[in-house]
Amino acid sequence: MAASTWAQRVLQLLDRMNSFHSQGSTKATCAPFYVAGQEVGVIQPRVRALLSHYRDVFRVSPEKPGWVELREGLDTYHARSQALKHVLEHWREREMFDCLRGWRNESYEVMARFCDEPLMEMERSGASLFGIKTYGVHVNGYVRQEGGGMAMWIGRRSRTKQTFPGMLDNMSAGGLSARSGVLETLVRECAEESCIPQSVALSAKPAGSVSYTYEDQRGVFPQCQFVYDLEVPAGLAPQVGDGEVQEFYLWPLEKVREGLVGPDFKPNSAMVALDFLIRHGVLDADNEQFYQQFLEGLHHQL
Structure with missing residues (x-):
């Protein structure tokens, strides 16, 4: 895929996820x-x-x-x-x-x-x-490979999920329900969705947030996702837990980069993956013409 075509698709993704701010919205x-x-x-x-x-x-x-x-x-x-x-x-x-x-x-x-x-x-x-602003937690599970490279654990959502069935997702993610803390939600989702033990989940590092507001036939969605990076130890692989995820893949970051603009990636999870690539230096202001536009699209408040 040509770099310019890839970048244009990223911009289209970010535009869709911030559609409430676009001309013609409500x-x-x-x-x-x-x-x-x-x-x-x-x-x-x-x-x-x-x-x-x-x-x-x-x-x-x-x-x-x-x-x-x-x-x-x-x-x-x-x-x-x-x-x-x-x-x-x-x-x-x-x-x-x-x-x-x-x-x-x-x-x-x-x-x-x-x-x-x-x-x-x-x-x-x-x-x-x-149009209530809602919050969630997304966990980028990754491993360090020989030679210094990195790979990311990607989950495929169950085909029976109410929303975005069968689509690609971050390793673990979930909404922040009433009376639940951020770290509490992270540990619970890691245990339930990917069978990551609490002792490992608690080593996740906070990495900021991704914010956006879109609208569709269901209404207006101002959302903020708290982002965490979790280095998964060698020999430990996420496993299917409560059935919300049906399969996990370990992808090199280049494959993640290509895949996040494809039709299979859950849109807000693609944004979280994009944020990971930016923070870990895969994308920067010298190698990506639209770097600043990417940053703005990942952090757009209501």
Whole structure:
């Protein structure tokens, strides 16, 4: 694959994963969503039009046109969480939104910034309807080879997964569910998905984050993935665990580079792999014309 063609495909990937910022998106028509005076998300017009049916839950502010606020009377974490849950369950029962067909019975915490105290929690499958920023953990499992080279463990997702079935993924990854810490999630996902023991998982090194916001027919997805690098010891290979991954491959970094622009790679996992290649010097400002554009696309906030 010609280098220029490869780079163009990377730029296309990054554009797709930041499509909410692109011309023609719903960004200009979205309403900010406030809880307890803090902006925690954005609501597309198709969702905002329904909220007048739930006046005990939402208030569309006449003083601040376009704003949507959770009612002030919902003043506790539990009360807010239950109110949103009832709305989402009502929509789910009536099959009003495609995203709710993938109901997880797993909640994400809702807050303006990651460092803030959570204001409530929300069913994972409904977060995109309110443009809630969600967080996850991705682990780059790699090995050092003779001669100084590196190879990366790549997983293939189960074909029965609700999202991106059968696609290539990082060694271990998972969403940050309510009341779960980042390191706790990392250890759990390594154990469940790839059978990496806790003693090894705890040696993973934090390597920053990847952030992006895209939209599709399901809603708006502002996401941040906390990235870790884990050097997998010689003689230890990831194994299929809970069935979310069906197979693992050990790929040299050049094959990872080529593969991340292919049709089989889960898009946000391809971004995490790209970030790894940049941080480990496979790509730099001298050998890649679009290096700066790659960096901007990997770290684009809502």
